[in-house]
Amino acid sequence: MADVLKICPRCGARLPEEASFCPHCAQSVKEHKEVLPPRRLSRRALYSALASLLILALAVAGWLYTRPKVYDNGTAEVIYTNSGATYRVLAGWINDRFNPAHQVNQPADVGDMLYTFPQCLYINRMENSTNAKEEFMDQVKQVTAAFIETENEELPWYCDEPVPREDYAPDAALVSSIHFYAGSGQGTLRWTIEMKNGDVIRLYQTMQAQPMELYLFTPENTPLNTVEEVQALLDSLDVITEGNHMNTVEIHLPPVTYDGGITIPRGVNLYGAGEEEGRTAFTGPVRITGQATGVSWLYDLDFVGGGEGVGFSSSSRVFLQGCRFTGWRTGLLMQDNIASAWNCTFEDNETGIHFNADTGSFMDSRYMEDVFRNNTTAVLLERVPTETAISFPESLFSGNGADIDNRCGQEISIADTIFE
Template identity: 45%
Template structure:
C-alpha cells in the first residue's frame, strides 16, 4: 500500500497526481532556481589566448634551437645551418665525394698493416672543399671503436689530426691492425660549438691472405736462369690469391728477369762484406694479377744503357739502389710505383713516371737520395690529382731535380736540395 501524499506547506492530504494543494493553493513541486551563465571579461580571454600562443611559439623555438644529434649509422651526413648545407663523409682513400661506410680489407698472415680513415667536408651547392669554413664551427672531434677493441690483437687508432699530407681531408685517423684483429667498427664524433653532435661510421671486414715463402736453402736461385725457372714454376702452381715472397741470396744476377702473370715480392740480402743482391740486367715486371709487388734491399747496376726496372705492374720499392742506367725505374701503362729510402745515382733519368693507372696507392716518396743524375725525377703522366710528397728526399748535383712535364702537384717543402 502506497504512502498518502501530503502538502509540504499545510500538511493536508493531497490527491496522488496533484501539483497544487487544494487547501492552501500552493505548489507542491520543488522549483530549482535558474541562474544565467557567468561571462568572463574579454580581456581575460585575450590574455589566456596570448599565453597559449606564446607558449606554442616558445615550444617551437626551443625545438628548433635545441642541440640536435645527426646520426644515421652511415658514413655520410648532410648538415645544415644558417650558412648553408654541408656534406660530411668518411673515406679510406682520396675521394672526397664518395662515402665509404663498409670496406673489406685483406691482410697477410703474421703482418701488421695500417689504413687511414679520412674525414671530408664539401659545400653542397658548390661542391667546394669546405673544411676550413666548417672546422671553425667545430668544438671537438674524436673517434672511438665500437667493435674490434677486444680481439686477440685489438685495433689501434690515432685521434683525428689535420696533416699537410692529406690536403683535401679535414682530418684523419690512422688505423693499425694485424691478421688477428678481426672486424672493426669506428665512430667519428663531431661536436659543434652550437651544441649539435654529428656521428659518422666506418666498418671494415678483415680477411687473412695466405702467404708462401721461398728461401735459397730450399730452392735453387743462385743464377738468373734458376730464378727465372722458379718464377715460372710459381706462375703455374701458386694461385694469385696467395702472396709470394722470394728471399734472394746476396749474389749478382746477370741478364734479364721477367715477372709476368702474377705479383711476387723480391727480398734481397747482404753479405758480411757489404755486397748484396744485385741485378745487372733489366727486370721487367708486367704482372697484373694479385697484390702490389714489394721489392726490398735490392741493387740494380747498369752500364749506362737500358732500364733498371721496367714496370707496368704495381710495385713498392724500399731500400733499393739504382745506378748507371739510362732510366733507373720506368713506370708505364696501368702501373703505380712507389719508392722509399732508396738511392738513384749516375743515371740519365732516375725515376720516370708515365702511367695512366687508376690503381693509385702510396703518394709518399720519402727518404730517397737522387744524386748525379741527368734528371732525377721525370713526371710525364701521373694519374689522379693527389700531390706527390718528397718528404726528407735529398736532391744533390743533378742536372734537373724534377722535370714536371705534366704539371702534376708536387710537395717539396720537406725535401732537401743541395
C-alpha cells in the first residue's frame, strides 16, 4: 500500500505520514487543544438552581394534590374530604344513616312477583356524626345509581334514579328504589357521585335475592276458630317450617272475636277478615316476643280491651295497617322496638300509642291516615331510640285530652295533620 501523504496545516507542503513537524516551515503539524480550567458555580447560582427545583417540585405536588380524585374502595362507604371538611358517605337502609349496607339479602316468595325496597344515600360529618346532606349536596354535580352486574338477565335487578324523599326518608340525601324478583339471584349496585370539583365517589352494594317457601294457613285448611287453635298453630310454626325463619308464613283469620290474646313467636303476616265478612278481633293482649325474627305485617285486626292492659306490643319490627285499638290502658306499646302504623284507629284508650323504647328503628316514621279519637292521650312520646322525625300526614286528632305529649322532645312534623 502506498504511503499516505500528509499536508502541513501551516504552509501546505507535503509531508510523510510519520512526520511530526514540517521541514519546510519548521512548525509542528500536531493539533493542540486548549485545556480550560473547570468552572465553579457561585453560591448564588447554586441556591437559585435549588430554589427553582424546589418550586417545580411544589408545583408538581400541588397539581397532584388538587387534581380530581377517584374514591373507590369497592364498599358501601367512603371517607371523603373537601374544603377542609371530612364526610362519611354511605349507602344503606332507610332510617339507618350510620350503618353502610355492604351486603343486602332480600327474601322473596317463589314466583314472578316484582319486589321493591329502598336504599338510601347518607352523608355524615366525620368529626361529630351530624347529618351533612345539605352542605355536601351543594358540592355535588350529579348522582347516579345502576346495577353493573345482575345474575339473571331474564329477571334482573334494576333501580330507579336517586331522588330526594323528604316525606319518606328525611335523613337521607337521596333514595333509590330497588326492584327484583325471587329468581334474580345476585346483583351489584353502584352509586356514582360526581362532585363539582371533578372528584368521583363510588359506592357498591351486593344484593342477593333469597327465594322463600310460602306457608299459607286459612280457615279452609287449618282450625282457626278459637284463640287456642290460633295459638297452637303459632307454637308449631318452627316445626312446620323446620326452623327456617326466612320462609313466609301467612295466616288468614276468620271473622271471629277471639276471647283472649295470643303470643307470636316469629315473624308472620297476619290477616284479619275483610269488612264484607265482619272484622277479626282479639279481646286480650297480642304480643310478638323478643325471640321473633324478621318483620311481621298485621292487617285489619281489632284489639278490643276492657279499660286495662296493653292491646298490642312487639319486641321485633312490625307494620300495622287497617287495625283498630279500643278500650285499652295503652293501645299500642313500643317498648323494645318501633312499630309503624298506617290507616289505624285509636279510640277511647287512656293512651293510644306509647313510644317507650330504648332500641329499634322505624320501618316508616310516617303515621299516615291514622285516627286518634277520644283518648286521654293520643300519642305519648316518652323514649324514642332514633332522631328521625315522626310525622302524622293526613292523620286525624279529635276529642283527645292531649293530642301529642312529647316528653322526650322528639322531632315531629304536623304539617299535614288534621286537628278537630
